């Protein structure tokens with residue numbers, strides 16, 4: 001999987017309440033959730049994000065609630081991949097399960113600014129900042145997680161397993 | 166002989182059919198319960214349909230609790246609740262809780278005996294970690310995990326490292342379980358226990374009742390923890406006896422088990438604590454926060470909405486009245502708490518003081534309904550999160566405390582201690 005887009009960079013402890021505020025959780029429609037993605041943190045995000053763009057953040061991205069509405073909102077807003085110094089546990093799990101590519105790469109986060117053009121190869125764990133010419137490596141996924149991503153997420157993997165049994 | 170293991174490792178090994186497990190290992194476990202609420206269940210039900218098993222693996226081991234936007238706030242939330250209700254009917258889900266017998270999920274399920282020691286539980290709600298207070302491994306997951314859990318009765322886990330919090334000594338007067346956990350989160354930060362199982366031990370923990378233990382395990386997620394756990398003792402046994410529906414299994418950490426870290430905490434160092442906006446780790450002593458004027462106080466939630474919490478708040482507010490500039494909203498977490506409050510006179514104490522007493526709901530805790538804050542308003546809440554916009558407008562603020570401080574603050578009109586009431 002290769003993606004290319006502009007970077008949107010934020011700080012640490014970006015919680016799921018700002019990724020998708022609870023006042024919109026009376027719906028589970030992906031388009032509606034995407035329309036309010038990150039609005040309490042950056043009201044201009046939804047209007048500036050373009051398909052393929054890259055979300056960049058510091059430590060503990062996605063902390064707080066278990067709402068899968070958060071990765072859904074990010075994905076349907078057009079974000080292709082999230083690069084962070086670290087992820088909160090449930091968000092990490094939800095992203096893997098739902099097929100939102102994520103990468104843990106502290107150096108890359110320090111080397112990317114909002115507006116930089118970034119190209120990412122998720123399989124290779126490569127991150128290239130086209131604007132500065134710097135490249136970075138992300139921590140490789142454990143084989144189990146890779147298998148999940150290749151299968152197309154947890155539901156697809158489960159379907160395959162059930163067929164085998 | 167298997168390697169020495171922590172309580173968490175033992176529970177996971179037993180449910181994975183393995184003699185031993187080690188931190189970092191990826192395993193698949195049999196589940197004892199899968200939980201979802203009116204926000205997370207609709208997505209789980211959508212994903213469940215894609216898997217194609219048609220029916221859930223065991224209708225007695227799925228719990229569906231419509232508690233976040235119920236009684237329904239608006240048409241959209243009514244549609245979400247309807248999806249859950251119809252699924253529960255179609256699947257013959259035994260632990261579906263309709264309005265009238267509903268409560269905040271993490272207060273309700275232990276109270277109703279649905280969870281027990283030694284269980285492995287996943288819930289599509291981050292505060293599922295609450296059930297660790299009963300000696301269970303319980304962790305929050307997303308809707309997709311819940312969907313697969315409902316279909317197969319299984320889930321994948323990375324075995325977490327364990328961190329031990331050894332808390333000894335007598336708590337100072339006026340200090341409760343909420344102060345203990347806020348103190349810990351203040352100490353280690355909101356990602357201080359990221360991916361880890363937080364094990365709470367020591368004579369301070371042993372001295373707490375089940376309500377206090379649930380308050381502590383409830384907020385493990387606020388330190389990034391995968392789970393919180395307290396081993397079974399006589400207090401747990403007394404609670405589960407005649408309550409827990411299924412036989413339970415007790416597990417205990419080996420004395421030579423490995424911990425990523427051990428924190429020794431002296432209970433005497435813990436003071437009444439408040440978490441300032443906008444992180445639960447942003448803690449300060451209540452005594453240093455008296456200049457914060459407030460507009461609203463919420464007493465309730467899965468953290469502090471149990472009877473013991475209500476009694477603690479009522480003891481402070483009895484015979485006093487809520488400050489004229491403050492709205493006090495009291496939300497018993499379950500119907501049982503609601504009923505007990507009426508029978509023992511707590512409801513009258515709150516009503517006499519000028520409080521609104523609500524039917525059980527998550528309501529304002531997540532900024533859903535029943536007490537949303539306007540821009541610039543400040544609330545003291547016995548809940549667990551104070552993120553930007555958590556209880557309403559992004560320019561509002563939430564301060565987290567225990568029930569006694571919340572009640573005192575409601576009377577004072579600013580953050581303060583019960584002894585400030587004179």
Ligand code: SF4
Pocket residue numbers: 232233269270271290292466467468526527530531548549
């Ligand atoms: S009371 Fe608050 S934290 Fe607890 S389950 Fe409800 S919304 Fe979540």
